[in-house]
Amino acid sequence: MRADEEREFVEFVRGRLPRLHRTAYLLCSDAHRADDIVQTTLAALYVSWRKASAADNLDGYVHRILVRRYLDERRRGWSRVLLGDHPAPSASPGADHGIGERDALITALRALPKGQRAVVVLRYFGDLTVEQTAEALGCSVGNVKSQCARGLAALRGVLVTPAESMREQS
Template sequence: MRPDLEREYVEYVTARLPRLHRTAYLLCADAYQADDIVQTTLTALYVNWKRAAGADNLDGYVHRILVRRYLDERRRGWSKVLLGDRLPELPAPADHTVEERDALLTALRSLPRGQRAVVVLRYFGDLSVEATAEALGCSVGNVKSQCSRGLAALREVLATGRPVTLAQGGGVRHE
């Protein structure tokens, strides 16, 4: 890669890395898996940087790669294997209680993948409806409907504390 293109890549990644990692973490709820997803995303971005740098919406382009890498990881059978006998202890952020954080992450994990991706990109990634649609490769209407359903399911889970599943027709049903 030419030095000027490489410098642009490094500047872009340096500015966006914390946000990309946070988005990946919110999608998969595992810091180590989020690291892997971000790494494969940035590798793919580096390989295609010349083309990516010319994109109209570079952030949307990168988020689309990130979501695809996340979905690819979920499809692999080994991704469900726990390699240790217990999970490592992770410190909780100071501004929220452990219970609030755990409830939110549990509620996010209960959403179907598409709704989770839309909610994470829209509200945690702070993307517009249009940028989210571009990142996911779907229509604006699809983003709006998935977001509406996802937020309704999150409200239901957080209000009742009980996991929900999707009923036929897109409604919410308590387990």
């Protein structure tokens, strides 16, 4: 890679790394595996940077690699190879939700089938359109829509806020 191309790559990674890591974490619910997935994604991106950086939708391209790495990751056993199963530092509670509620959403996400989880995360965290999500996952637009609807229905139980819950009970 030429020096100017590498500078562009570094700039891109600096801007996207936290978000990509968060996406991977939402997909796999595990900080170590999220790091593995992001690292293999960005290594693949580095190799194909010239082609990728010319793409119309670079973020969609990167998400496509990331999702495939996520889906392939268990088969390959790479988690031991890249980071040595290091535990990440402990998480701190979110600003508005405690650990219990955070874990409830993560646990609910983990209960979704992998493909459905990917659809939900790309659509509602990655902010990809239905079409971009379909492209990233290599499936039809209709499939994304139906998986979104099922995923939302499955997650509805943990999305209800305490206030809404009280209203529903009263």
